[in-house]
Every structure is written in structure tokens, then in C-alpha cells.
Amino acid sequence: MTNQVITSRDVHLFYGKFEALLGIDLDFNANEITALIGPSGCGKSTYLRTLNRMNDLIPGVTITGDIRLDGQDIYAPTQDVVQLRKRVGMVFQQPNPFPFSIYDNVCYGLRLAGVKDRATLDSAVETSLKAAAVWDEVKDKLHKSALSLSGGQQQRVCIARVLAVRPSVILMDEPTSALDPISSTQIENMLLELRQQYTIILVTHNMHQASRISDRTAFFLQGRLVEVNATKKVFLNPTQKETEDYISGRFG
Amino acid sequence: MDPKKVDKFATATLYTIAGVIVVILASLLGYILWQGLPHVSWHFLTSPAKAFEAGGGIGIQLFNSFYLLLLSMVIAVPLALGAGIYLAEYAKKSWLTDVIRTAIEILSSLPSVVVGLFGFLVFVLQFHFGFSIISGALALTMFNLPLLTRNVEDSLRQVSFTQREAGLALGLSRWETVIHVIIPEALPGILTGMILGAGRVFGEAAALIYTAGQSAPALDFSNWNPLNIASPLNPLRPAETLAVHIWKINSEGIQPDAAAVSAGASAVLIIAVLLFNVLARTLGNRLYKKMTAA
Numbered sequence: 001m002t003n004q005v006i007t008s009r010d011v012h013l014f015y016g017k018f019e020a021l022l023g024i025d026l027d028f029n030a031n032e033i034t035a036l037i038g039p040s041g042c043g044k045s046t047y048l049r050t051l052n053r054m055n056d057l058i059p060g061v062t063i064t065g066d067i068r069l070d071g072q073d074i075y076a077p078t079q080d081v082v083q084l085r086k087r088v089g090m091v092f093q094q095p096n097p098f099p100f101s102i103y104d105n106v107c108y109g110l111r112l113a114g115v116k117d118r119a120t121l122d123s124a125v126e127t128s129l130k131a132a133a134v135w136d137e138v139k140d141k142l143h144k145s146a147l148s149l150s151g152g153q154q155q156r157v158c159i160a161r162v163l164a165v166r167p168s169v170i171l172m173d174e175p176t177s178a179l180d181p182i183s184s185t186q187i188e189n190m191l192l193e194l195r196q197q198y199t200i201i202l203v204t205h206n207m208h209q210a211s212r213i214s215d216r217t218a219f220f221l222q223g224r225l226v227e228v229n230a231t232k233k234v235f236l237n238p239t240q241k242e243t244e245d246y247i248s249g250r251f252g
Numbered sequence: 253m254d255p256k257k258v259d260k261f262a263t264a265t266l267y268t269i270a271g272v273i274v275v276i277l278a279s280l281l282g283y284i285l286w287q288g289l290p291h292v293s294w295h296f297l298t299s300p301a302k303a304f305e306a307g308g309g310i311g312i313q314l315f316n317s318f319y320l321l322l323l324s325m326v327i328a329v330p331l332a333l334g335a336g337i338y339l340a341e342y343a344k345k346s347w348l349t350d351v352i353r354t355a356i357e358i359l360s361s362l363p364s365v366v367v368g369l370f371g372f373l374v375f376v377l378q379f380h381f382g383f384s385i386i387s388g389a390l391a392l393t394m395f396n397l398p399l400l401t402r403n404v405e406d407s408l409r410q411v412s413f414t415q416r417e418a419g420l421a422l423g424l425s426r427w428e429t430v431i432h433v434i435i436p437e438a439l440p441g442i443l444t445g446m447i448l449g450a451g452r453v454f455g456e457a458a459a460l461i462y463t464a465g466q467s468a469p470a471l472d473f474s475n476w477n478p479l480n481i482a483s484p485l486n487p488l489r490p491a492e493t494l495a496v497h498i499w500k501i502n503s504e505g506i507q508p509d510a511a512a513v514s515a516g517a518s519a520v521l522i523i524a525v526l527l528f529n530v531l532a533r534t535l536g537n538r539l540y541k542k543m544t545a546a
Contacts, residue, residue: 054421059344086423096414099437109422112432158418165423 005030005169005199006051011065013046013055020046022223023065028169033191033200035210035231038220039246044203047220048171051201052088053081069169086113089162093174095154097146097161102129102138105146105157109165124164132160133190152183156190169199177205188213207247211235219243281522288519291512297520300470301497306509310517312468315484316385316491317524320464321453323389323487328396329446335397336404336442341430360398364459367395372462386487388464395459396449403445407438440540447532451525457495465490466500494521 006028013021021043028034036044049055050063053074067074074084086109097105104111106128107121115121125142129135134156138149146157155175162170172191176184184206191200191213204210210217211231218228219242227234227243238244295309302308343349371391381387411434419429435442468491471484478485492500494517501507501514 052421054417057417057420082423082425085421089423090417090421092414092417092421094414096412096418098415098418098433108432109424112424112428161422 003030004028005070006201007066007068008050009066011047011050011063011067013043013050013064014062015058016060020223021050024225026218026225026228028199028201029216030199031195031197032215033195033202033213035214035217036201036203036220037205037207037210037217037246038226040205041222042220043223044218044220045173048173048201048203051169051171052085052090054090056081086165087167088169088171089165089167090171091155091159091162091173091175094178095151095158097149097154097157099145099147101143102146102149102157103142106160106164108161113165125160128160128164129157131163131190131194132156133186133193134160150183152179152186155179155183156187159187159190163194167198169201170194172200172202174203174205176209184209207235219246221246284515284518284522288515288517288522291516292519296516301468301513302507304506306507308507308509308513310494310497310513310520312471313492313494313497313517314520315471316464316468317454317493317495319484320385320388320392320460320491320493321450323385324392324396324453325446325450327389328393328400328449331393332397332400332404332446333442335401336408337430337435339401340405340408341426341434356398356401359394360402362395364395364456367391368459368462370394371459376463381488383463383465383467383490384488385464385491388460388491388493389487391459391463392453392456395456396453399452400445400449403449404438404442407441407445408434410441411437440536443539444532444536447528447535451528451532454528455495455521455525457493457499460493460496461499464493464496466492466496468492468497494524 004027008024008026011021011024011026012019024043024047026047036048038044046055050067051069051074055061055063063075069084069087073079098108100108103125106125107115110121110124115124126135126139129138134153137153138157141148146154149157155178159170159175176187179187188209191202194200195215202210202214214231216228217231217234219226219234219238219240221242227238227240229239234243235247238247297309297314298311299307299309300312301310339349339352343352368391371387371394375381375387375390376383379387381390415433415437416429419433420426424432469489470482472480472482473484475483476485477483478487480486481489483489498514498517498521501510501517505514507513
């Protein structure tokens, strides 16, 4: 069997009294892309954000259950959230580069971690931008503002920024939904490359995207995990009626 | 009526109102400069004031204004930064923060005379600072702090929440996110607010009459020992500022050239405040450009 990087058991999440996740059991394998699909408000983004504890920022949220990264309980009182987020990187729906230069954006995490050596930074920037498939487009303007780039380029710079801190897991919350089809394709191709080194968990509204690039697909509905299986199986031969209805476009 | 005509009419009305305001401001400014500038000379800017004869300058008052401004900003800016960062980034919404915000709002609409009298009772009498620069600086801190805090808080809040998420998701602590991501982005706004606040301090008179005093004893500009009473740096000496000087000359001045001194001092004051504003904009813009496109 492939080794499991993240395991989660019986994850419940409450916004105040409202229960948004009703007990999720879901595991993620190394070097795979797992797609989380489902209609808006089904809890897939909420679940994604429990994996790097971004929900901690929202007041009134309570989370129960057991989530482990490499066997370690990430909600243990001794868990350093900052360390966790270095290991579990995140890319958001809207490209959100810092208003600094492209170079500074990418090496930001490293600089703050105390890396000062120019050569190390230079090579980290180049490697990360290459891995994010945006190097050729920005290599001549590394010291221009990241905000001057197109949306698709900004998003890839944001991905490079995450890669530079060398996480083991990358969470992606609809990373292409704000982008045009060409930029989306570029990012999809890049993810297929990145899969060899990272564990990728991708929330997407785009079922074609899920079927094109993911190895496994998990279908969420109203806070429940309805079905999780190999992507081919989920799309061609789902075991649950609700999955079939959603995939064939009968609702959602 | 025809919507096009209504639109034209509305546009014309708005232009007229804006034009009237501009004309009033420009003529006011022009009048002060036209009246005052002929009296401004190097001698006027550097020599001490005279109480009974003509030919006095505003040198000491000008220095006092800048020194007091510096001291009050040194006290107020760190406090405003701390309070603003706390309110924008750390404080959870509760009755306590609501009380703090309301208090800040009330404090910022306090008339400066009241601030002056408060400073007189507390700093001058209770703390025995006397009529002094430090009393004046503390009173002006009271006067400026609410607006500066508000400005810091607003500037920080204008930074998009996605930037905070980006920082935290990258494995920065909250403090690192604030210091390295949020504050650099908000810096132009913060700086503009600080310099505009400095302009307000520079032009303030009412709060200083009761705190920094109305006399400008002769200063020995070769004596930089802050403990000596004749030293310009001594924070415990009384210090009439430019704005207070203008007020005093106009209310009880007996110099034969009182009108001319007052006009000249007003022109200098206006120019200084204008410079603060221009400086605020250029510095803010330049910083922003530097931050966004290195």
C-alpha cells in the first residue's frame, strides 16, 4: 500500500452551534493528487482548512476528531501551528501575492526562517519558480512587483512561494477558479509534475479538472463525505446514488 | 424632465460648489501669503522676538514649534502604533474594545481648549512640570493620539484579509505577519496620517497656551546640555510656539510692528503646514512605489 501522509478520523466542525462537518474519515496518500468535490457549502473547503488549522482564525469554531500528519496529532496542545503550516502549505482561490517584488515574494518564507545567503536564496527562487512553471515568463523581471503580473502568473508565483518553504503537503482551495482556461491548463500540468514530490489536496468546483488530474476523488455533500475512491471509479462507476446524481449534473 | 438635462444641471451645480470652495481657500491662502511674505526674511526667521520695540523675529518660536512637535511625536507615535496594531490585529470584538473605540472617538472630538486646561491641571500643576515644553508635548499627545490611533487602525484594516491568510499559511507567526506583511503594506497610509497629525500639532495654539506657556525666554544656542535652563533642549523650560505667538501678538501685542510680525509669522506657519502636507503625499507615494515595485 502507498503510505498515508494525512489521516483524519471522525472530524466534526462547528461554526458556533451549526455543525458544518459531520464526522469525516479521510486519508491522503503521498505523491497523489486527491480532489475534493461537491456543491457549494458542502464543507470541502472547510475540511481542507482543518488540515493546516486555518479555521483557528475564525472565532467560534470548534473542531473535534483526530487529524494526523505523519502519525502526529496536529491538534495536540503541543503542536506548533507555525511549524505545521510550514509543512502543510496552502494556495488560495484568489491569487494573493504580497505587494513586493516577485523575488521577495518567493523567498519570503526562507528569509523569515533566517536564510540570508544570497546564493541559496537565488537558487531557491529559481527552483521554485521553475517548479511552478512560471520561470520563463518572469526570469527577466524578478525585481518587478508581483502585482504587475497577470492573474495566472500571480497564482503560479504564489505556488512558487509555497514551494520555496519545502512543505510536504500542499492544500489548494480552488486555485484555478479565478483564472482563464489557458492559465488553468498551465497550472494543471504543473500539478501533475509536482505530484512526484508532494502530496496535493485540491478542492475544485470543476469536475473536468478533478477527472483530468486527480488520482483519487472525495465527494462531499452537506457536511458528509459521501464517497471516496480512485478518480476513475468515482466518475465511471460510483457506488453511491448521490455521487452519480452530482457527477451526471442532476443537481449541484 | 429630460435625464440628460438633469445630469448636466447636477454636474454644473457640483462644479460650482467645488469652485466656490476652491476660490475661498485660495483667496484665504493668497491673502495670508501676500500680507505676510514681504516681512519674512532670514533676520525675521532667526532673531528673537521683541516685546516693546519693532524689528523682532520669530527665531525662538520657530525652534520651539519644531522641538515641541518632535517631542510630542516621539511620545505619541509609538503609543498610537501599539494601540492601532492591537485594535486592528489582536483585539477580539467585545464590549471592552467597543468602549475603547468610543473613548477614542470622544477624545478625538474634544475641543483643544479643554485638552489645554486638562494639561494645565494635570501636567502643569499636579505633576509640577510647570509651563514647559514637556507639559505642552504631553497635552498635544492627548490631543493627537486618538486621531493617530484611528489612522493606524484604519490603515491596517485596509490591508486585505487574504494577505493575512497568505502570511499565516506560509508559516509566519501572527506577529511576523503583522510586522513583515501587513505593516509594510499599510505604511504609506500610516505615514501620511502621522505627517498630517504633525501639521495639526504645528498649528495648534489653544492647547499650548495653558501648558507650554506664552513666554519665550532667550535661548543660548551654543548650550546643548538639556538640564540647563537656557539650553534649547531643556524640556522643562517654558516655550511659546509660533501659533501661540501669533495669538498673543494679536490679542495683547504692544510692539509698533505687531501687525507685520503677526502677518509674517502666519505666512511662515502656513508654509510649514503646506510643506508637511506635500511631504506627506510625496513620501507616502514614494514609499508605496518602493514597497509594491522594488
